[in-house]
Amino acid sequence: MSQPASLLKINNLHKRFSISGDFLDQLSFKGGKITRTQEHVHAINGISLDVKKGEALCVVGESGCGKSTVARTVMNLLRPSEGEIHYAGKRIDNLSHRALLPYRKQMQMIFQNPYASLNPRMTINQALHEPVKFHNPKWSHGQVLDKVHEVMEAVGVDPSWGVRFPHEFSGGQRQRISIARALAVEPEFIVADEPISALDVSIQAQVLNLLMDAQAERDLTYLFITHDLSVVEHFGTRVAVMYLGTLCELADTKELFSNPRHPYTKALLSAIPKLSDDREPPIKLTGEVPTPVNLPSGCVFHGRCPYANERCTQEIPQLKPDGTTMVACHGIDEGRL
């Protein structure tokens, strides 16, 4: 059996943000000399990943670890500082706006913040019609209306909402509208940044079912960012666990949940809130939460890891296979974990 081809390939991606303000702010007077210092947020530090056609790759990880930044660089909303993004075999991170246009239809993004992703001055109808018309210039008005109606229904958006403006809706209602907008142009690849975190459980179920149906029917591929691990367990084919801008574990969903390897993954799984009272107490991480401004040396997790040794504080662990899982941890590499 041949492996399904990768639709998206991320090669050694780095992204730094400068946080030192403009040129004058960067100057300082030290030891009798004027020096220029620039501080950076190291949001992503060398991530390589591929998403296979038809799969739902879930990205999980601590808040601030760079998940949205990965999503935004994949979608070309940010330029990588280093590294490359390939889509369907073509490099896309260096393309001009014009050259990107054909990809804009195939790749859609659902944003994390439903409050900021809809234009406040457009009615819901306008927000949904616009992209469909733009990407299907030959369609008749009737065809556009039909398509918009179809997706509205699919995500539980009442067509009578069409004449209203985004601020008149609750957070969850807005998020459903954004999801409808992404699905309306029939993309083949969707980057979804926390698409259902703002939704209540019954709508979550509805939207997840919808996304799974779309995947089965149209062979849709997802890069799915979420921190809800029960959703990952249910929906994901593979899971990438990130910590401070690096990948610490990459595994098939079932394997990750039944046999997590990386100490951070273990802590993450143990912290899932449960309905019952008889669960084991979560693994508590101690130590200072590290910062992407001054990256720790060695393993980015060493300051909070109960198993860190001398080597962990100095040498960056590489992603290595352990069974079918890929994991970056010296402890596992040395066989002491």
Place this chain on the structure above:
Amino acid sequence: MPLLEVNNLEVCFGLRQGSVTALRDISFQLERGERLGIVGESGAGKSVLGFSIINLISRPGFINKGEVLFEGKNLAALKNKEMRTIRGNRIAMIFQDPMMTLNPVLTIGDQMVECLRAHRKISKQDARVISLQKLKQVYIPSPDTRLDQYPHELSGGMRQRIVIAIGLLLDPDLIIADEPTTALDVTIQAEIMELMVELCERNNVALILITHDLGVVSEVTQRTIVMYAGRVIEEGPTKEIINDAQHPYTQGLINALPQMALPGQRLNQIRGTMPGLNDLPSGCAFSPRCDYVLPACHEAIPALTKSGGCNVACHLVTEQNNLSEVNE
């Protein structure tokens, strides 16, 4: 006297298409130090309820009926100026949208210092020290650097933690938190919820936690209110609601959790969607989606009635209770 008492609250929005009622006949009480969860369908009115309590409903929305008594004082009738001193100082609200609290053109530090100095007579330096300490409490890495950053430079989850830190700045008596940890990963969520519970217990602070995460509700709150289409449909001790939900909607909600279905299988969604506020069906608002409808369900709106340790608004539950009483 309870810390907070909401009586028959009704909130409307005047829209071009006519006025819609977003909250109907909401009543509940909250004691000092008590932690209450509010869950329910998206669009059910949870955020509007949070806003109404602190009298932050603004045009086209308005409080049409009812009262919100905070230590016996009706907040719904207070002048703006009086309300401002209570808001922030005595009641803190953590909004669902962090950018509602954060000013995009001010650094985090400036906003926190300003907020502190608006309510207390302290120096800038002292205010900065307190701000730093609160940022540490919510596990913001390198808090010193963050104080001088602007909101857009922070990740979604960090913004939300900053908003929580601002909510805690003035040591309030009541915290209303609208989806405070929705954007956070579980390890930080667990730490922050633990921190909030600890703060509430130590200082006898009451908490209203609006969330759709039933796991969080069950770990943090003592009592829970379930809302549907602007009404309270079930209310009682959290344990009872989670383990033994009586209202068909609450049951559906719990059944829809991913844990309740096999991996890769379709989830048990509740069929249909919540009706729009301006075309509610007659009788029970849940009746078009309910598997147990009785003739009565289409006729009268079920009243919130005591059943076991909870109050439930459902004809089926009332009928079953009547039957078992007759049998005994």
